[in-house]
C-alpha cells in the first residue's frame with residue numbers, strides 16, 4: 001500500500017514499474033514517465049476545481065479517476081486533453097510539454113459533452129482521429145483510410161460506417177468514439193465515463209481493449225465509478241471531505257494490486 005502521508009495540499013501518485021511493454025512506440029519507448037502532472041491547478045473563472053495534483057504515470061497503466069459527481073474528474077481529463085487551460089503547474093508527456101505532444105493523446109468525451117445532432121457519419125467521426133496526424137486541410141491518404149477501416153473493425157462497427165452518429169445506440173456511439181481514438185494511434189488514451197450508458201457487449205469489448213492497450217505499453221486514464229481491477233487510482237475529493245484515503249485503501253485491496261491515490265484540495269466556492 002502506498003503511504004497516505006502526503007503533506008496537506010500536496011498529493012502524490014505513487015507509481016509501479018510497467019509490468020509489460022511489448023510494443024513500445026518509436027523513440028518514446030525509452031521514457032519511463034509517460035504522463036507527468038506537476039502541481040496542476042485548474043479553475044473555471046475564480047473558482048478553483050483542482051489544485052496541487054501530482055502524478056507520475058509510467059507506460060502500461062490503467063488509471064481510474066474516482067470521485068463524487070462534481071469532484072472534477074471530467075475537468076482533470078479535459079486539462080490533460082488541452083481543452084481547459086491550467087491555472088498553475090504543468091503537464092508533460094514523455095518529458096515534453098504536453099502541448100507539443102497532442103497527437104499522442106486521444107480523448108473520448110463523456111456522453112453529455114457531445115452534440116449528437118451534429119451531422120456527421122460514423123466514418124467521419126473515426127476519420128477525425130487522423131486529423132492530429134495529417135492536419136485538417138490535407139485530404140485523407142491511403143494510410144488514413146486503412147487506419148479508419150482497422151479501427152471500425154476493432155470495434156465491430158464497420159457496417160455502421162455510413163450511418164449518422166445521432167442515429168446510433170449509446171453503445172454504438174461509444175464504440176465510434178473509441179474507434180476515433182484508436183485511429184489516432186495514441187500512446188495516452190483519456191476516457192470520460194466510458195462504461196456509462198452502454199450495453200454489456202460494448203462494456204466487455206472496452207474492458208478487453210484496456211487489457212490490449214496496457215499490454216501494448218499505452219496509458220489509459222478513465223473517469224469512472226467502477227474501478228478496474230489491478231489498475232491504479234486517482235481519488236478526487238472535495239475540501240474537508242473526510243475518509244477518502246481509507247476509501248482508496250479499501251478499493252485498492254479489492255483490486256488486489258498496485259494502486260495509487262491523489263488527494264484533492266482547494267475547492268473555493
Ligand SMILES: Nc1ncnc2c1ncn2[C@@H]1O[C@H](COP(=O)(O)OP(=O)(O)O)[C@@H](O)[C@H]1O
Nearest residue numbers: 044049067068069070071072073074075076223
Ligand atoms: N465549463 C465550466 N464552467 C464552470 N464550471 C464548471 C464547468 N465545467 C464544470 N464545472 C464545475 O466544476 C466542477 C467539477 O466538474 P466536473 O469536472 O464535470 O466533475 P465530475 O466529472 O467529477 O462530475 C463542478 O462543480 C462543475 O459544476
Ligand SMILES: [Mg+2]
Nearest residue numbers: 073074110223
Ligand atoms: Mg464528469
